[in-house]
Amino acid sequence: MRSVQLFVFLVVGVNLVLGFRSFARGRSKGGSLGEPILNESHALPEDQWFEQFLDHFNPTETRTWKQRYFVNSDFHKKGGPVFLMIGGEGAASPKWMVEGQWIDYARRYGALCFQLEHRFYGKSHPTADLSIKNLVYLTSEQALADLAYFIEGMNLLHQIPAGTKWITFGGSYPGSLAAWSRYKYPHLVHGAMSASGPLLAKIDFQQYYVVVEDALRTHSQACIDAVVAANRQVHIMLRHPVGQKGLAEKFKFCSPVDTQTKRNDIANLYESLASNFAGVVQYNKDNRRSSKTSNITIGTICDILVDEKRGTPVSRLAEMSNLLLEANGEKCFEFKYSKMINELCNVSWADEVAEGGRQWMYQTCTEFGFFQTSTARPQLFSETFPLEFFVQQCTDVFGPKYNMHLLEAAVERTNTIYGAFDLDVSNVVFVHGSIDPWHALGITKSSNPRAPAIYINGTAHCANMYPKSENDPPQLTEARERVGQLIGEWLKN
Numbered sequence: 001m002r003s004v005q006l007f008v009f010l011v012v013g014v015n016l017v018l019g020f021r022s023f024a025r026g027r028s029k030g031g032s033l034g035e036p037i038l039n040e041s042h043a044l045p046e047d048q049w050f051e052q053f054l055d056h057f058n059p060t061e062t063r064t065w066k067q068r069y070f071v072n073s074d075f076h077k078k079g080g081p082v083f084l085m086i087g088g089e090g091a092a093s094p095k096w097m098v099e100g101q102w103i104d105y106a107r108r109y110g111a112l113c114f115q116l117e118h119r120f121y122g123k124s125h126p127t128a129d130l131s132i133k134n135l136v137y138l139t140s141e142q143a144l145a146d147l148a149y150f151i152e153g154m155n156l157l158h159q160i161p162a163g164t165k166w167i168t169f170g171g172s173y174p175g176s177l178a179a180w181s182r183y184k185y186p187h188l189v190h191g192a193m194s195a196s197g198p199l200l201a202k203i204d205f206q207q208y209y210v211v212v213e214d215a216l217r218t219h220s221q222a223c224i225d226a227v228v229a230a231n232r233q234v235h236i237m238l239r240h241p242v243g244q245k246g247l248a249e250k251f252k253f254c255s256p257v258d259t260q261t262k263r264n265d266i267a268n269l270y271e272s273l274a275s276n277f278a279g280v281v282q283y284n285k286d287n288r289r290s291s292k293t294s295n296i297t298i299g300t301i302c303d304i305l306v307d308e309k310r311g312t313p314v315s316r317l318a319e320m321s322n323l324l325l326e327a328n329g330e331k332c333f334e335f336k337y338s339k340m341i342n343e344l345c346n347v348s349w350a351d352e353v354a355e356g357g358r359q360w361m362y363q364t365c366t367e368f369g370f371f372q373t374s375t376a377r378p379q380l381f382s383e384t385f386p387l388e389f390f391v392q393q394c395t396d397v398f399g400p401k402y403n404m405h406l407l408e409a410a411v412e413r414t415n416t417i418y419g420a421f422d423l424d425v426s427n428v429v430f431v432h433g434s435i436d437p438w439h440a441l442g443i444t445k446s447s448n449p450r451a452p453a454i455y456i457n458g459t460a461h462c463a464n465m466y467p468k469s470e471n472d473p474p475q476l477t478e479a480r481e482r483v484g485q486l487i488g489e490w491l492k493n
């Protein structure tokens with residue numbers, strides 16, 4: 001069963017797609033899972049390719065393409081289960097094949113491990129480019145059918161005995177897919193660990209910034225007050241040439257604020273500022289691969305914001321913004337709406353946005369919404385980036401058909417085909433963290449004993465999926481243990 005060719009992992013050239021990159025300025029943010037911290041002595045599995053149908057819902061469509069996957073049989077014991085990590089809105093990382101909580105479960109239960117990259121992300125390119133006529137094949141339903149065909153294919157290829165139990169794992173959007181895979185294909189998927197998965201499609205995801213604000217409050221009310229005071233100063237400075245110049249200098253804007261600056265540029269500017277908070281909160285202390293941003297926590301930014309010795313509130317906000325700018329390796333703060341739209345209009349796989357920006361945007365505009373607007377909390381970011389700003393992006397990137405009417409129908413469709421919070425499944429565990437904004441669209445209370453929820457006080461996005469660390473709070477350790485027990489119970493019956 002050792003079908004993997006392993007190679008020694010080199011520290012250079014690792015993929016940097018996930019994590020803060022998914023916080024691309026101005027766009028609706030996915031919640032993507034980052035990468036686990038890697039023990040450098042591990043070898044990583046090579047890319048493998050699975051031939052997949054382009055369109056699972058048209059029996060007369062025979063075109064196929066090659067989907068990337070990884071396999072690790074190191075922990076597999078005869079008669080053991082199969083674990084499948086579901087890829088999401090970014091490139092799949094082979095690091096997950098050797099690190100992470102699910103690997104501990106694999107050791108414990110002797111599982112054979114696979115990871116399947118999501119169609120249209122990473123190296124899994126079903127079509128020649130990302131034009132709109134090709135993106136029609138990018139849907140969660142196609143992705144779920146990919147999983148079904150993949151399971152059938154691997155059962156055959158690896159001669160996996162009949163009756164072997166497959167358990168799916170996913171965090172963030174793949175967390176939704178994990179739960180839905182059990183729902184749609186129960187004869188193939190025996191159980192699912194769904195971490196931080198949104199189950200309710202919603203156009204205006206206002207609660208996102210409510211949770212962000214609540215998370216900042218765990219530091220202090222003073223932290224929120226400082227942001228409010230800073231924003232008030234930004235509003236005022238934006239109105240006058242002297243203030244505009246001052247802001248451009250403080251925040252290192254790539255272009256000046258002047259008479260050429262449009263309303264959408266300003267919305268984009270505010271949304272980018274807010275994104276900084278969202279990013280820090282969503283990934284707060286989550287044991288991701290140590291990157292330059294992973295040590296910037298709620299504590300780090302709030303300590304800066306409340307420190308009056310550092311200058312006026314707006315100067316402190318700029319200091320925080322510049323800290324993240326530098327950590328992300330960006331030279332200046334880009335707020336030009338047209339520049340962002342131009343990048344998202346590029347249909348080439350070679351382009352940077354081919355790493356997921358355009359594709360995820362397509363899925364939000366046609367399936368999920370999830371637009372993180374500022375309209376719920378006039379306190380923190382007031383009405384600086386309303387729903388219209390995001391709907392406009394759908395129209396500007398994909399065309400006039402991609403408007404509010406389409407979004408309303410799209411979201412209703414998604415909730416109808418999957419059942420939203422009424423999703424009726426068994427052998428699924430929903431895991432969420434209280435400071436992860438995505439919990440607001442997920443199941444956090446156990447009402448169905450066959451599909452319990454674990455709501456962890458104080459943890460961020462997908463925290464239970466990363467490798468454990470000494471700094472984990474006890475409730476996180478407990479959640480990891482509980483999930484392990486549940487998997488054990490599912491495997492027994």
Ligand SMILES: *[C@@H]1O[C@H](CO)[C@@H](O)[C@H](O)[C@H]1NC(C)=O
Nearest residue numbers: 037038039040041042043467
């Ligand atoms: C990395 O893996 C090696 C070999 O399995 C082990 O000896 C070492 O303790 C690990 N290091 C860390 C930091 O976990």
Ligand SMILES: *[C@@H]1O[C@H](CO)[C@@H](O)[C@H](O)[C@H]1NC(C)=O
Nearest residue numbers: 291292293294295296297300
């Ligand atoms: C984070 O770590 C980097 C080194 O990787 C260090 O230069 C930086 O000062 C740290 N930032 C904070 C806020 O602790």
Ligand SMILES: *[C@@H]1O[C@H](CO)[C@@H](O)[C@H](O)[C@H]1NC(C)=O
Nearest residue numbers: 342346347348349350351352
């Ligand atoms: C799209 O991106 C690719 C790669 O960055 C670039 O070579 C190409 O010129 C871009 N196309 C357009 C139309 O901007």
Ligand SMILES: *[C@@H]1O[C@H](CO)[C@@H](O)[C@H](O)[C@H]1NC(C)=O
Nearest residue numbers: 218434456457458459473475
């Ligand atoms: C969550 O943790 C915080 C601080 O650790 C505590 O103050 C709060 O009461 C806890 N909430 C619940 C519901 O346990």
